[in-house]
């Protein structure tokens with residue numbers, strides 16, 4: 001585990017198969033819940049980069065062809081380590097005409113942790129619906145819909161951040 005993962009007590013390792021199933025579950029939860037005719041959604045917007053995977057799966061399941069993206073970069077600001085704050089900034093916005101105030105737009109991310117990313121985007125598109133696959137308690141109120149809750153001291157490992165590798169057997173041979 002790398003140094004920045006060390007405060008996390010537990011690891012939740014998600015395979016491609018698992019994220020596919022959970023993103024499908026998210027799509028089914030959202031199906032017919034939009035404000036349009038017959039519960040339709042206007043568009044899906046994925047939060048880059050992690051949100052692009054569930055956004056693609058949700059848009060396929062719900063047959064939504066209008067898909068855009070928003071990129072939020074977070075960084076640490078402040079002097080010493082103790083007074084550092086996490087700031088976030090939009091570095092790529094979706095189409096303004098499509099977005100409006102967010103009504104009918106489904107904004108999708110892989111997870112909500114502190115909630116800072118969603119909070120920033122919600123400020124820009126207050127009427128949008130925010131959907132995440134996984135949620136931690138601190139940020140879960142920022143998500144209108146999510147599938148699985150994990151504890152705050154859990155680090156979620158996504159398949160795009162992992163690789164298969166050899167592990168030693170539990171018992172060494174003589």
Ligand SMILES: O=P(O)(O)OC[C@H]1O[C@H](OP(=O)(O)OP(=O)(O)O)[C@H](O)[C@@H]1O
Pocket residue numbers: 047048049050051072073074109110111112113114115116117118139
């Ligand atoms: O609720 P928060 O505390 O704001 O954290 C959640 C966000 O952090 C991660 O993205 P990250 O900004 O690391 O970028 P990535 O998606 O490109 O990996 C994750 O994919 C969420 O978007």
Ligand code: HPA
Pocket residue numbers: 111113154155156157158
């Ligand atoms: O638990 C996490 N896993 C991966 N990326 C993240 N970004 C914030 N929290 C997490």
Ligand SMILES: [Mg+2]
Pocket residue numbers: 047048049050051109110
């Ligand atoms: Mg992300």
